[in-house]
Amino acid sequence: MIQQVKPPEIAISHLDHLWFQVAGTLCNLSCHHCFISCHPKNHNFGFLTLEQVEQRLLESVALGVKEYYFTGGEPFLNPDMVSILKRTLDFGPATVLTNGTVFKEPWLESLREAEQQSVYSLEFRVSIDGFTAETNDPIRGEGTFDRAMRGVSKLVKHGFMPIITAARTWPDSEEQTVISNFLAMLRSHGYERPRLKILPTLKLGEEENRSCGYRDSERITSEMMEEFDTSQLICEHSRLVTDRGIQVCPILLEAEDAKLGETLQDSIRPYPLSHGACFTCYQYGSICSNPSSGFSAIES
Amino acid sequence: MKTTLALFGGIYNNYLALEAAIVDEKKRGASDIYCLGDLGAFGPHPDRVFPLLQENNIQCVQGNYDDSIGNELENCQCGYTDPRDNYFAQISYDYTLANTSVPNRHYLKNLPKEIRLEIQGKRVLLCHGSPRKTNEFLWESTTSTHFLERLASDFEADVLVGTHSGIHWQRSLSGGRAFINVGVLGRPENDGRTDVWYTLLHFNDAQEVEVEFVPLRYDHQRMAAEMTEQQLPQEFIDTITTGWWSTCLEILPAKERARGKF
Numbered sequence: 335m336i337q338q339v340k341p342p343e344i345a346i347s348h349l350d351h352l353w354f355q356v357a358g359t360l361c362n363l364s365c366h367h368c369f370i371s372c373h374p375k376n377h378n379f380g381f382l383t384l385e386q387v388e389q390r391l392l393e394s395v396a397l398g399v400k401e402y403y404f405t406g407g408e409p410f411l412n413p414d415m416v417s418i419l420k421r422t423l424d425f426g427p428a429t430v431l432t433n434g435t436v437f438k439e440p441w442l443e444s445l446r447e448a449e450q451q452s453v454y455s456l457e458f459r460v461s462i463d464g465f466t467a468e469t470n471d472p473i474r475g476e477g478t479f480d481r482a483m484r485g486v487s488k489l490v491k492h493g494f495m496p497i498i499t500a501a502r503t504w505p506d507s508e509e510q511t512v513i514s515n516f517l518a519m520l521r522s523h524g525y526e527r528p529r530l531k532i533l534p535t536l537k538l539g540e541e542e543n544r545s546c547g548y549r550d551s552e553r554i555t556s557e558m559m560e561e562f563d564t565s566q567l568i569c570e571h572s573r574l575v576t577d578r579g580i581q582v583c584p585i586l587l588e589a590e591d592a593k594l595g596e597t598l599q600d601s602i603r604p605y606p607l608s609h610g611a612c613f614t615c616y617q618y619g620s621i622c623s624n625p626s627s628g629f630s631a632i633e634s
Numbered sequence: 635m636k637t638t639l640a641l642f643g644g645i646y647n648n649y650l651a652l653e654a655a656i657v658d659e660k661k662r663g664a665s666d667i668y669c670l671g672d673l674g675a676f677g678p679h680p681d682r683v684f685p686l687l688q689e690n691n692i693q694c695v696q697g698n699y700d701d702s703i704g705n706e707l708e709n710c711q712c713g714y715t716d717p718r719d720n721y722f723a724q725i726s727y728d729y730t731l732a733n734t735s736v737p738n739r740h741y742l743k744n745l746p747k748e749i750r751l752e753i754q755g756k757r758v759l760l761c762h763g764s765p766r767k768t769n770e771f772l773w774e775s776t777t778s779t780h781f782l783e784r785l786a787s788d789f790e791a792d793v794l795v796g797t798h799s800g801i802h803w804q805r806s807l808s809g810g811r812a813f814i815n816v817g818v819l820g821r822p823e824n825d826g827r828t829d830v831w832y833t834l835l836h837f838n839d840a841q842e843v844e845v846e847f848v849p850l851r852y853d854h855q856r857m858a859a860e861m862t863e864q865q866l867p868q869e870f871i872d873t874i875t876t877g878w879w880s881t882c883l884e885i886l887p888a889k890e891r892a893r894g895k896f
């Protein structure tokens with residue numbers, strides 16, 4: 335039996351990354367591994383409006399936030415998304431995590447113009463699984479591979495260099511082959527200088543049904559925190575804006591204790607690392623950040 | 635009265651660029667020269683850098699590379715996240731460690747993490763990556779102005795100066811404050827030219843700081859030849875002769891990446 339002991343707490347050193355749950359839990363897809371179980375009818379968390387985002391951007395100035403991240407669900411289901419990103423580029427760099435399947439050309443045109451006028455980068459991160467429809471579609475849904483590839487082509491056509499993120503769904507032994515095939519495939523779709531980021535899968539939400547969930551022993555203990563570089567954990571330098579308030583991180587969306595307050599300032603306080611997902615963060619590091627932020631885990 | 639400082643970082647063993655920079659900086663009236671760290675990496679003959687620094691009285695901040703070599707760590711702590719980037723970084727790290735003398739390692743180990751100066755009433759803070767973290771990348775396109783304001787306030791500085799990322803840029807802050815990335819001497823800036831960059835800071839009586847980024851020509855052909863002779867990776871040699879980065883690209887944000895060739 336594992337004894338219930340008090341979980342270690344983590345303090346936030348500085349609010350580097352402000353995340354926005356901009357599309358709530360609504361997604362046009364319903365991937366098996368979606369760690370927050372988004373799907374076309376999941377209205378558990380709602381959209382953020384341009385005004386709501388703007389209010390947080392204004393709050394973030396005094397806190398010295400360095401970068402802004404947008405996630406969902408699928409951010410581009412939010413009708414305000416283009417104006418939100420444009421407004422964000424007045425404040426700092428913006429990264430949007432998308433499945434790439436719902437872009438409209440005029441949106442990308444307008445975003446490209448906004449990025450060129452801004453000193454800041456607008457990063458697109460498009461998630462796919464595997465390098466063919468055969469590996470991707472069983473996980474993300476029929477036809478989603480081709481749709482995502484069309485999305486990547488559109489981004490490239492408009493001058494963006496999306497980071498393609500793939501949750502690891504293959505054995506380690508196939509890693510090199512998988513990656514080189516994947517890069518070749520992206521080049522054949524017109525993406526000459528593809529950028530790739532491999533993420534470990536998290537056992538939460540839908541993923542819990544697919545494999546086996548977390549064992550009780552898979553929790554962070556105080557001993558584990560000794561000599562551990564806590565900046566590896568997203569919650570050490572990030573918070574998440576949702577339509578219900580400010581939460582600890584973009585991973586524990588549904589956890590009861592994840593909400594930390596109504597304002598960004600309220601949310602600058604320690605958090606107990608009691609969840610199985612925390613254990614994954616501990617093992618894999620800051621899987622959600624961009625490589626350029628310096629917070630990313632080493633990917634192998 | 636005007637005071638001019640010359641600053642650079644990232645020598646990366648490029649002693650030929652260092653030599654040329656010192657001559658150029660003195661010619662342009664720099665009263666003092668500072669190096670912001672990362673003496674090793676990339677290029678040949680690490681030990682040729684040290685006498686130049688010492689003979690010319692150049693004070694250095696400790697970079698991540700210097701910390702690693704000085705303490706004989708296993709890797710350079712450059713903060714790369716891509717396996718291919720780390721592969722090449724490791725080759726030059728192992729080479730540099732093996733070819734840095736014991737007294738020079740000792741010198742690196744004892745370098746300060748930051749240097750504070752007061753010039754014409756301005757509080758100047760010299761660091762490597764950022765004042766809070768030696769190997770933090772502060773890129774122009776991914777660093778918000780209010781973040782820099784915060785650093786300047788927290789670290790009580792009017793002029794924050796760093797290097798590490800390899801591309802120079804600056805941002806004006808409130809109250810006449812500024813952040814400046816001085817660029818690196820060791821390799822070109824991924825812009826298709828073979829020049830490397832250093833920075834002059836001109837301080838005047840009106841408490842203004844003028845930032846001048848200076849491109850520097852040096853004998854890059856000779857550098858490339860010596861790297862070949864030392865059997866350093868061809869990818870690195872190509873960067874010296876073409877001005878384009880072909881490795882360590884995955885850490886670049888979208889804008890900086892798009893400006894390059896690879």
Ligand code: SF4
Pocket residue numbers: 361362363364365367368369370371372373406407408432433461
């Ligand atoms: S993983 Fe992404 S694309 Fe798939 S259902 Fe979840 S939010 Fe939607």
Ligand code: SF4
Pocket residue numbers: 567568569570582583584585586605607609611612613615616
């Ligand atoms: S899931 Fe990860 S980021 Fe979120 S609180 Fe736990 S350790 Fe921190």
Ligand SMILES: [Fe+2]
Pocket residue numbers: 671672697698699712762769798799
């Ligand atoms: Fe460095």
